[in-house]
Amino acid sequence: MIVVEETALGGTEAALRARVEAMMATPAPDEATFDSLALDIFAFQFEHDPAYRRFARQRGRNPRAVRSWREIPTVPISAFKDLDIGCTPPDRAARVFMTSGTTRAGRRGQVHHRSLxxxxxxxxxxxxxxxxxxxxxxxxxxxxxxxxxxxxxxxxxxxxxxxxxxxxxxxxxxxxxxxxxxxxxxxxxxxxxxxxxxxxxxxxxxxxxxxxxxxxxxxxxxxxxxxxxxxxxxxxxxxxxxxxxxxxxxxxxxxxxxxxxxxxxxxxxxxxxxxxxxxxxxxxxxxxxxMPWLRSRVVDPLTGRDVPPGTPGVLAHHDLAHLGVVSAILTEDVGVMREDGFLLLGRVGGTEAKGCSLAVEEFLAAARTPAGA
Amino acid sequence: MGGYLPSSPPDHGWRTERFAGGGDPLEVALPAFDAAGMAALAGQIRDEARAVLGAMPVDAIAAAIDAAAERMLDRAHPLRRKAEALLPIVTGYDAESVRLGLTATFRNFRLPQLRRFLAADFPDPGMLDGFRPMPRGGLARAWGPALLLHVWAGNVPGLPVWGLARGLLVKAGTIGKVSAAEPLLAGWFAGLLAEVEPRLAGCLGILCWQGGADPAEDAAFEAADTVVAYGGNATLAAIRNRLPATTRFVGHGHKVSFALVSREALTAGRAAAAAGLAARDIARFEQQGCFAPQMIFAERGGAVDPAAFARHLAAALAAAEARHPRRALSLAEAAALAGWRDGEEARAMVEPGRSVMFGPDLGWCVSYADAAEPLRPAALNRSVTVVALDALEEAAALVAPFRDLLQGAGVAAPPRRLHALAEALGAVGVTRIAALGAMTVPEAGWHNDGRFNLLDLVTMTEIEPAAEAQAELYAPHAD
Missing domain, CATH: 3.40.50.12780 (ANL, N-terminal domain)
Structure with missing residues (x-):
């Protein structure tokens, strides 16, 4: 049973990999090529990454309900710190890249690559x-x-x-x-x-x-x-x-x-x-x-939808080469869409309440200081 | 035009703030001084207050505040109408929240409430007018600072009104620095006070400057006898470090509140109502005020279990969203809220017993934890964590590590338990026990941060009994 699953996974992944490589070899791939490949990769990642599947379902998305790459649910990069995201079980990874910064549990975000x-x-x-x-x-x-x-x-x-x-x-x-x-x-x-x-x-x-x-x-x-x-x-x-x-x-x-x-x-x-x-x-x-297999959107973090052109929002990236992990990523960076790309405006700033309420960042800073210090 | 100045103030310029929330753009011009102008203004207000307020009985000052508050409570009064029209644009709060907030605030500034406010701090408020006998013998008189500087922050309407009343009741000349997030109400209220009681006209100044950089700020810090400031600990520390050593500093830092819902409140008949009250505390002013709950501890053992209470709360927040939509969030606020929701969801995937509920477009968000966990803030703007406890008595230990950050607790529990919980929570630093549903509307005489609002501002002069006795030796009638 396990062997059959692995074969199916390998087969699908190999086919998708071949399509991504073909796209990389094409001088100017068209919009439809990106879209159809993005949707097939989403279906693959949805099937083989349990954490992403749960996450997508929580957002009411699944491969049958998604019609364009813009509707594919994006994984916030913070999730890599709490969860094993990706289609590669940690013990099968050829290479693990780690993010800077740690979590509550003292763990760094991990990205598992089966192959580079x-x-x-x-x-x-x-x-x-x-x-x-x-x-x-x-x-x-x-x-x-x-x-x-x-x-x-x-x-x-x-x-x-x-x-x-x-x-x-x-x-x-x-x-x-x-x-x-x-x-x-x-x-x-x-x-x-x-x-x-x-x-x-x-x-x-x-x-x-x-x-x-x-x-x-x-x-x-x-x-x-x-x-x-x-x-x-x-x-x-x-x-x-x-x-x-x-x-x-x-x-x-x-x-x-x-x-x-x-x-x-x-x-x-x-x-x-x-x-x-x-x-x-x-x-x-x-x-x-x-490159053409990498696309970006600028979204409203509350809705996940694209903001009107020219409006700052949070950058979301879609990388078909990230086939073995997860292709749709929500960053913590602010950007503005331009015709030929985007402007990177910096990190989403921390917030202080407009009143006297304590905000999370300040709480963490205060909690690091011993009481009475 | 915003702010307030006495007639014939020193030369000054104007500083313009622009607001676009809720449609029509609005520009507010506020007086702005250079260092010399600020020093002159401070001297002018200090002298006027000493001469005028010093001679006014405290009850007459309270009566003036009462008269101004009565006008602000009158929904037909032009200033009240202006406040209802403009504050939603400036603060982004919806019109209904602003209307309710104005009424709730100004109700606290009528004469009986002001007298309660005075009585909360002074056994005999007459000691603000002259020497009064002390129970142990001798006499005492309380003096407010000649010049009191307020540094307000944030956009919760009403905060500066508390400050103005505090200063006037102790007969302090007052300069208020408004926050760019809500620069209007303080100036209007000062103008109204001057209108109903012209003697107060020269005792107040409401203005704005760029905090931390403006030479006018140094001049104001130099001139003030007492500074009352609001803000994060970093802001407060920066202000305190710039004050002369002899200046009294009263800082109100950012704080966090929470609520406790007992099994007695989680019966089939009561749970939905309790959730509605909690939702009111969460939705009103979008948790920007530190009296709003960010975590709710719900007790097992009632007919409605904590998870079901969390669902009731989600439903109540959804209903609140329909009636009073949340104000528009900045990109940073929106990202913080979405990021918090994402983090809660990620934890829910790996930790059994956790779940997350949220409204369309993230209009509200409830995270539920089935096991006890220490206090932590949510992301404000209608976000909250519900934590199930076997017994509410566990809560004090869960909040105790954050003693310096605690403000209030809303408690829904029967009387005997209310008192026992208050004892335990007070011991770990909670300074206010409120009714669920009333957490955002503290009562008149409330001791903000557990401090004495008025006593913290005054100094006492005491005539010792021996001095009185000795004086008798030198009286004309002495033998």
Whole structure:
């Protein structure tokens, strides 16, 4: 009985995987392709993920009642912290990515991948299209710990893929437990200047803040060769001070000699298998876009329905490459829909009551402080 | 035009707040001062209050507040009509909630209620007018601060009215900083007071500035003898740290309330009514006030079990939603509410005995837990957790860890149990035991945060018996 189920599951998943791969190979897949694949994937995930099935039923949705990808129930990312979401039982996972932040039970959100084939393929196509833009592999330095030191970080895996597929030999991570290896990085940057070959600097946004401060203090400036580029991701998340985007990109541009148009911000999350990018940060705020198998909506959190165009709402993403987990995700990010993508406006802020009632966040903060302190 | 100033105030500008809630946009202009202007205004109000209020008997001041409150209770009075028309736009509360809230608030400011308010703190309120004999001998007189500064927060109409009454009854010159979320009622009420009792006209100023940044705020903090502030602990700490060491500070922090429903209230005949009362406490003012319950402990053993009570409550909240729709929420509020619901649902999937009910478009949300759990807030805006307990006596231990955050408890229980529960809840820091259904309308003389509303503001001058006795030695009639 169990064997039969597994065969059925494998068969369906393999067929869907083949269709996603075919879509990835199509230059401009049409709306109908996305929609029908999204609905079939929803049916698959509904059948094989008990938590998602219960969740969808609670929202009154099931595959027979859903007519468009926009009606597929989205899973709030907070649910990954409480539940085993996804079609892969934890003991069958080839790889587990974990979110930052813990829950009541001290557990981090977990995303179980049976295989990273689709993740890797989606990453390579998106990175090539939005960041490499036709350029040949180039020398790269990564400002983030490597995969060996952070095996549960989806970003470490993403950056490892970038090095493996788009970096020339010698490209590597220049951040270890002690932080950025600045002498090595400076040497690599000076080497690039001397070689005249384009260079790519990739890393966490917060790591760039510290680096810029240190380089400024040393009076170091670079004029990286034409075609050099920078990718930052993840925002500052309390790891460094907040820097307004216009200041951040102006400083990157000035320090490394890379035009803001080639300073690309990647917006990704552990709970997805594909990423969004902007077209450089010359004009702010930049529009974020993804590959055709990744679509977004801006919704009213109370109703889950799309807000009118131009109105801010909460971003929901639908990633067909996230086939083995769950494709429809509700984020905690605020966005506004644009014709060619969306503007990312930041995190949904915490709320204080308009009166004197205690709100949850303040309660948690107060509860962490011993009474009377 | 909002706020209130005495006639011929120092030079000042205006600060405009815009509101769009509920349709027609509304602009409110409030007086705004620079540091020198604020200092001058503070001095002007302080001097006027000392001269005028100092000479007015407290009962005459109470009579003026009563006369103003009577007008606000008159639904035909132009100001009452203005309040009913504009406060829903500014606060987003629906018109009916505002109407009921105004009446409930101003009922507390009539003369008998004000006298009760005074009697709650002073054995002889005449000690605000002059020296009065003390039972142990000697005499005592109470002095209010010459200048009292209120820093109001939030949008629950009525909070500033309590503050104005508190200050006037202890004869303090008053400057009130209104919240941008409800900048109107305080100024109107001050204007009305000046109209019914012109002697009060120069003793009040109602204005607004950007908290935390404005040099005018430093000037106001410097000038005030006492500061009464509302807000989160971070806001209160920031204010307290900026006050001169000798300035008295009374902070009202954000708090949480809860309710207890006994098995005696969960009979077949009573359970639905109890749920209706709880729904009223939850829906009125959308739990923005700290007296509204965020968790309800329901006791097993009645004919209606706690899970069924939770369903009754859901039905009552659905009915309330139909009669009084919730005000429009900001994106952050909406996301917080939806996020709370999602979290409760996720827990319900893995923990047996939990369930979540919510209305269309999340107009209300009830989370039910079949086993005892410690107090935790819901997400406001008509969200609540119902927790089943074998005995209500367990509740005190479940709220005790949050002693510094507790406000009130609504209790529906028979008399003997009410008293026993009050004893246990009071011991862990609860300061108000209210009737279910009346949690959002505290009674006149209520000791907010368990403190003395008026006594906290005054200082006493005492004439010791020995001083009196010694004075006799120097009397012309002395032997």
């Amino acid at each position: 084939d689709l993740y890797d393929r989606s990453m390579r196509l998106g990175f090539e299209h939005f960041f490499m833009r036709g350029a040949a592999p180039m020398a790269m330095a990564v400002l983030f710990p490597d995969e060996a030191s952070l095996p549960n970080s989806s970003l470490a895996h993403y950056l490892a893929l970038a090095l493996r597929h788009f970096g020339t030999p010698g490209s590597r991570t220049m951040m270890g437990p002690a932080g950025i290896d600045r002498p090595a990085l400076v040497a690599a940057l000076r080497g690039a200047e001397a070689s005249g070959e384009p260079f790519a600097l990739l890393g966490a946004s917060y790591a760039f803040v510290g680096l810029l401060d240190a380089l400024d203090a040393e009076g170091q400036r670079f004029a990286l060769p034409l075609g050099s580029r920078i990718l930052d991701t993840g925002g500052f998340k309390g790891q460094s001070r907040e820097v307004p985007p216009e200041v951040f990109y102006a400083r990157l541009s000035k320090t490394f000699g890379v035009p803001a148009a080639l300073c690309v911000n990647m917006y990704g999350m552990t709970e997805l298998s594909s990423q969004f990018y902007d077209d450089g940060n010359a004009g702010l705020p930049p529009v974020k876009r993804g």
